[in-house]
Amino acid sequence: MRVRIPEAELERIAQIGGIPLTWEEGVGADNQRSVQNPDSPALLREMAEAAFADDPDAFAEFVSENRHRIRDAALFGESGEQVTELLVLGYEAGIAGGSAACMNDLGALYYMGDLVEQDYGRARELYEMAAAHGCLQSVINLGYVYEYGRTGEPDYAKAYECYALAAALTHSSEATYKLGDMYSRGRSVRRDLGRAHALWEHSLELASDCVEQAQPAVRIAKLLVDPNCGDWGMQRDPLRALHLFQVAEIGLRLDIADGQTYYRRRLQEAIEGQERARALLEEEGGALE
Template sequence: MLIKDYLTNEVEKIIAMLDFEDFPEMHKYLASIMDEEGFVRTSSYEIASSLIKCDEPQELPGFMIDFITDLYESEIADGNADAMNDLGSQYYDGSRGFEQSIEKAVNLYQQAAENGSRQAQENLGYCYYYGRNMDSPDYEKAFHYFALGAFDGHLISLYKIGDMYLNGYYVSKSEKEAFVIYMRCLETMTDEVAEIVAGPVYLRLGKMFLYGIGTKKDYKHALACYQRAEAFIYDMVAGGNVMYRKSLDAAIKGQDKAREKLMENLPDDEWVFDS
């Protein structure tokens, strides 16, 4: 953790440099952590975690990137696993002006995972699943890390295990098992978790109901799932998760296909009314 006097001086400098019109939330937050005597009493990790969420998704100026990075690194030096994971996530995403470096991200995730961070273990699952910073995917390690997250209630880890059953990655392919897992995600989902999980899960279920994958075809359920997927994924993309743009397009196209199938099942007879 940064020394209090040094941290106070740095916060004062940042407030002076920060444009209030461009970053009102950030400016107000920094002003709020100064006590009556003008000192910062908040931890470096809490400051970094709060700043990274302010004024999203606007890109941050270089001096703010440096400041947030310094805050995280000071906590990492003290063994803070959450700081390791969070800084790793900034490098992984490369958003808001942060350098994108999968290599740095994986290294930090590994440090955090070794120090007990369940979120870092889930993030490593993603890295091994997609082969980030490695020659090819390692589905065995991906399953291992997703299982750790799923056992601890992480629904992203759970639905990724569903994907592995759906595709037969490391485990024996079972579309029915994948369907059960996706439905389980919906059953145990809280409103907070739904913001990042519901969209992808509903998108998968929409496809399964539409084509009869792991369950019976049900075009009405398919349409409802695709509609819910669109609503949740739209908010994700609007909030800065542009990587889900293709998923948003898929949810919209899925609705068109489901409606087409529903219309095909309507009777062809025309109603004739007596005059």
Template sequence: MVMKPYERNEAIFNKYQVTEDDVKRMAELAEMDFGTEDLHALSEEEIFDELFKDFDLNEGEFPADPNQMYGVLLLKRVQGQLADAALSTMHDIDSFYDYWQENKESIRDAAQLSPAIKEMLVLGFRMAISVGSAASANCLGALYYMGDVVKQDYAKAAELYELAMANGCYQSIINLGYIYEYGRIGKPDHAKAYEFYSLAAALAPSCEAIYKLGDMFSRGRAVKRDMKKAFALYERSLQMAQSDEEYAQPAIRIAQILIDPDCFEYNINPDPLRALALFQRAEIGLRLDIADGQVYYKKRLQEAIEGQEIARAMVEDEGDGGDFIIV
């Protein structure tokens, strides 16, 4: 029996809802007193008191390895903050998502040291999903997609993107495009990918939605290959970019076309000088992305660096009287 769309979304929602046992587990991980009315994580002073007991230290004494104690303190602090942010979703459904966005670097670091942090992170997002946070559903889906913090699971990523999309998260529409373009839950389905990218571009035009639509034309996926249309979409995406990170993706695509020997065939004028500037801007954005944990952009970064060398050589060749003509 095939589920109707709304039935499937309800089934996914129920799958990720937290139970009473989940909440108790969260309190246990954060060392909260679940029996009190005022449920909150331990303060830093209380954590220190507990640590001194754990390390069997008297007042005025310090552990032989202070770094070990600091590491435990960091983990306990992050666990407590994750729990507090999760419980805050009862008043503000996106509070956990906001906490993650503001602290994801330290949370990622802590997650590498302790499985309990990963467990708490998933529970926190599920708590937020239970009260209707579409942003949290999309974000947890992205974590499962990437697999750098929690175990990679494309099926869960796709489910959560569907749930987020059904609840109004436009980014998840683009993310579903990636799922189908690259065949993460089966064979690649370029028609579906094109459908999702087009829908995202129509409902909430963004830098990413537009350049991904351009990719479909440049690669001839689900549509006839048309570099002129792809180039126009990349230019539009570049205009919409609001940060160095957003700027990087359309910039490197445009730059690669501008130094392509076949660009005349696309009715596009070569421009190595502009390409050089775009490659340089792309390098900045890609380095920021990689620093933010998006290490899959390392190949793109290398392309941006090598592209600069090619574009610079073309500019110098033209300056030396070469036969490369910029129209």
């Protein structure tokens, strides 16, 4: 059942976007919203339109499709505060309509803390709400909250449960490589790099593009140049490692360009890994001469 959005919130959304609450007849059979202030930034109007849509998921979909415009406007535009305020209000309107996507995405907004004040507690509440509404991405996101102790002490058992549940219920490359991380670090389970490797390989298979490939690729590549990889039933393979480090570099650069600057350290690992793989290949070539 759709929850009614409070009139005060509707008025705030309308005022920010320059859209009145009343409807006027448009051309043909469709009704169109009139714009009181034609000088209002186009993005704000579009965001307000999406927030008023009948589909409660519409706002989350709009933000996903226009995330670069919204981020740039919020961080660098003259109407940055208005964009950020409307971003939160739009998500809240979708949540009032029962949108699990809006619950998850607003949670991510508070988790990241780059556009709004960081609030891990609020993020966790929203992730739990979204998970209860069937959003499996929120189950994965809760895994991060538990694994890194964002709202208290780390709880590796709960993190493992989240990643394992998401990996079992959906073909998620992210959930699968995070499950591999639990085995590689021995968190809540016995450390087993062989199993971690198998999960990372499966994650790589599930990845739909180079951005998704980046995380499992860099993990596998690091194993393939590890002199102790034989202890876990693997053979050192610097040629494949070089390729995977290169795949990881491309995906990580795209992630960073998309605002995920916390991957800079992982990018450096991918770049340095290529140098190490090349050095190993040169050593092998010299040994064959």
